Amino acid sequence: xxASCSLVKFSHTGALNFCGAESMQDRSPLSKEIFRNAMxxxxxxxxxxxxxxxxxxxxxxxxxxxxxxxxxxxxxxxxNRTASTHAHLVQNGLLAINIxxxxxEELSTLFGSSRFDMQTRFASGSWRKGEIGMPVLEGALVSxxxxxxxxxxxxxxxxxxxxxxxxxxxxxxxxxxxxxDRAYRRA
Ligand SMILES: Cc1cc2nc3c(=O)[nH]c(=O)nc-3n(C[C@H](O)[C@H](O)[C@H](O)COP(=O)(O)O)c2cc1C
Numbered sequence: 598x599x600a601s602c603s604l605v606k607f608s609h610t611g612a613l614n615f616c617g618a619e620s621m622q623d624r625s626p627l628s629k630e631i632f633r634n635a636m637x638x639x640x641x642x643x644x645x646x647x648x649x650x651x652x653x654x655x656x657x658x659x660x661x662x663x664x665x666x667x668x669x670x671x672x673x674x675x676x677n678r679t680a681s682t683h684a685h686l687v688q689n690g691l692l693a694i695n696i697x698x699x700x701x702e703e704l705s706t707l708f709g710s711s712r713f714d715m716q717t718r719f720a721s722g723s724w725r726k727g728e729i730g731m732p733v734l735e736g737a738l739v740s741x742x743x744x745x746x747x748x749x750x751x752x753x754x755x756x757x758x759x760x761x762x763x764x765x766x767x768x769x770x771x772x773x774x775x776x777x778d779r780a781y782r783r784a
Contacts (some may be wrong), residue, residue, distance in 0.1 A: 607649030609665045627759055638731060640777040642784075645708045646674055647724075647732035649683060651688035652721055653731050659777045662694060664737040665758065672743070676759045678750075681711070686745065686757060693731035694741045694759075698771040699783045702737065728763040740765045 627635070647656035661675035661699075672694065676683050686692055697705055704722050707713050723735035733740040743759035773784040 609656045613728075617704075618699070618763060630706060631679045637778050640775050640782070640784075643705050643735075643776050643781070645695045645697065645704060645776040646676070646682065646686075646692055647695065648685050648692045649726070649730055649732055650685060651686070652685055653715070654724075655685040655715055656680045656708055656718060656732060658705045660743075661754075667739070670761050671746070672759050672761065674759060676757060677754055679753070681715075682738065687748070689756075690745050691729060691731055692743055692745065692757070693733055693757065694743060694761075695737040696739045697734075697774040698736060698738050698768050698777075699774045701734075702781050703772055704734070705781070727765065733765060736768055737767050738766075738771060740767065743746075766780040 626632075641660035642662065644659050644662050645656050646662075647654065649655075657676075657680050659674060660675065663673050665671040667672050674694065675694070676686065701722070706716050707721055719732070719781045722730045725735065727733035727740060727742045729742045731742045733742070741761040742763045743761045745757050746760050748755055748757040749758070775782045775784040
């Protein structure tokens with residue numbers, strides 16, 4: 598068993614050491630650095646979350662997207678409240694989850710950096726309105742248009758629970774784009 602504590606140290610072999618015996622109540626949460634290092638080991642699909650409404654199209658890259666339940670069909674999307682798209686998601690109440698194919702890595706870079714404005718982001722790739730009007734990416738593995746059903750604030754992020762209303766499978770054969778160990782991989 599490996600202890601989950603803030604005093605875990607990496608040896609030169611990469612093995613983990615245990616921390617001392619503290620009571621659960623006294624134990625502080627993992628430091629940001631150790632938490633981030635641990636999460637780098639959690640492979641995740643790469644998506645572009647988009648929305649459209651009164652203030653136009655917005656979108657950003659997200660890997661913190663997860664299936665929650667299939668009855669009713671529900672996913673969650675974790676969005677940093679500093680992301681420029683955040684306010685538009687709250688306002689519109691609708692979004693699309695575009696699950697990227699391996700060859701769409703460049704789009705992930707564009708939508709994942711504040712150096713690029715929305716016009717530049719959406720100028721790349723082929724975008725069209727989906728069935729409920731959300732921006733859907735041509736060539737994504739799947740695009741799910743969703744309604745936000747519940748929002749929970751945790752730390753720096755909002756967790757949006759969303760119900761998918763439409764699914765478009767545009768690339769059934771392609772490989773997926775995965776974020777693992779701080780790099781893009783093929784899945
Ligand atoms: C591979 C990858 C995964 C990301 N996952 C998330 C995520 O799940 N949630 C989030 O809020 N930001 C995530 N980001 C960061 C945002 O995409 C990035 O901060 C983006 O610039 C935010 O949009 P803005 O510049 O319009 O504010 C991720 C970035 C990359 C490159």
